[in-house]
Amino acid sequence: MDMKKNIILIALLGLSLVSCYKSKLDPISGMFPVPSEVKASEFTAASATSVKGEQGRLIDVDLKASSASIHLALVGNKYYLSENVYLGALEATATNGTFIAAKTTVNGLGTKEGRITVSRVPVDTEKKTYSLDDIYTISAVLFLVDGAPVKFEWTGKLAFYPDPITGDIIVENQLTDTVSDTEAGMKKHLISLVDDSGNPSGTFEIFVDPAATSIAGTYLCKEYAEAAGEAGIIANGYNFPEWGISGGSYFMKDGVRVDVNAGQLVVIAPLSGKSYVFNVAGTDIVVAGTEMGEAIVFGYAGVDTASDTEAGKKKHLVNVTEDGAPVAVFELFTDVDADITATYLCKEYAEAAGEAGIIANGYNFPEWGISGGSYYMKDGARVDINAGELVTVAKAGDKLYSFCGDGFTYLVKF
Secondary structure (H helix, E strand, C coil), rough: CCCCHHHHHHHHHHHHHHHHHHEEEECEEEECCCCCECHHEEEEEEEEEEEECCEEEEEEEEEEEEECCCEEEEEEEECCCCEEEEEEHHHCCCCCEEEEEHHHHEEEEEEEEEEEEEEEECCCCCCCCCCCCCCEEEEEEEEEEECCCCEEEECCCCCCCCCEEEECCHHHHHHHHHHHEEECEEEEEEEEEECCCCCCEEEEEEEECCCCCCCCEEEEEEHHHHHHHCEEEEECEECCCCEEECCCCCCEECCEEEEEECCCCEEEEECCCCCCEECCCCCCCCEEECCCCCCCCEEEEEEEEEEEEECCCCEEEEEEEECEEEEEEEEEEEEECCCEEEEEEEEHHHHCCCCCEEEEEEEEEEECEEECCCCEEEEEEEEEEECCEEEEEEEEEEEEEEECCEEEEEEEEE
C-alpha cells in the first residue's frame, strides 16, 4: 500500500471517529452537536419543593452553578423525588415519570425534550424510605428551545417535607370527655385525630400535671407510660395485628401506621384558640387542625434576618412567603440570646423603646411612598398590625414555628 493510500485511510478513519462521536449524545441517539456541559464542581446550591397536582406530585428542583441556573419541573407520585428516568412532556400530558419541558429551564431558557435520570442512596438501607440525609444524583441531557444541548450531573441532598395531616383535633367538651385520672395523680389525655375524609389519622396518649391548663409542651415517649406516673410523657405505640392488639400513640403517613417509639419527643404547640400542631421528633410529619375543621396550610417559608439594636436588644425581621410571594412581615424584638418564641405586644416606635417582647406596628403611606413595620396579607390586601395587638410565636418542631394573631395563623418552615 503506497503512502497516498495510507493518507486516505487515515483521513477516512478520522472522519469515522468524529461521526461516531457526534452520532450519540448520551443517552439520546442521533446527530447532535457536542453539548455544553455543567460540571459537578460548578454547582453551589440546590433547593426543592413538592406540592399536590392533578397529574401527581409537582416537584420543582433548582440547581445553582457558577455557569448556569437550572430549574427542573418534574412529576412524581411521592412527596419526595423518586428514582426514575424522567422524559419530557407537555404540561397537559405530564404524568408520573415525566418532566414538564416548557417549565424546565437552563438560564431561563425553556427546554423541548431530553432525559433526566434520578438516583438516590437512602440512609435507611433496609426500608429505603426517604430521609433528609439521603444523597441524590441527578444527571440529564436537555435540549433547549433553540436546539442547543446541555448536559450536567449533580450530586447532593434535597430537603422534602410531607404534607401535614389536616383535620379536626377533638377539643373543648369532646377533649374533656377523653381526660381521665391515673392512679399516680396525673391527667391522661387521649387525643384522636381524623383526616378531612373522617378517617382516623392518629392517636396521642399524653400525661400532664393535673394543674396544667393546656396540653402544649414537649413530651418524652416512654413504655408503660401510665405506670410511670409522670407528667410530660407520652405512651409508645404498639400494634400486633396477628393478635388483634394495638394502642398507644401513632400517626398515619402515606397510608401506613407509624408508631411513636420510646425515646422520641413529641412537641405540641398552640396555633390559635384550641388548635395545635403535633410534631414527632425523628420524622418530618406535622399533624395540624382546628376546632372548626379548617386546614392549617404547611406551605409558608420564613427568613429571619437578625440585627443588634442600640438599646442592646435583638431585632428579628421575619419575612413569610408562600411560593415566593410575600405573606407577612414581623418585626420582633427579643433579648440577645433569646429564641423568637414569645407573645409580643405591638408598640409604636418599637425599636426606640428598647424592650424585649414587643413587635413594631405596621405603617403604610402609599401617597408618600413610605411603608414598613409588621403586617400580613389578607384577600390580596395589606393589613397592618396595630399598637396594642398581640402576636404569639410558638415552636412547633425543628425550624418550624407558628405565628398567630388576630386574623391570621401561619405555620412557617425556616
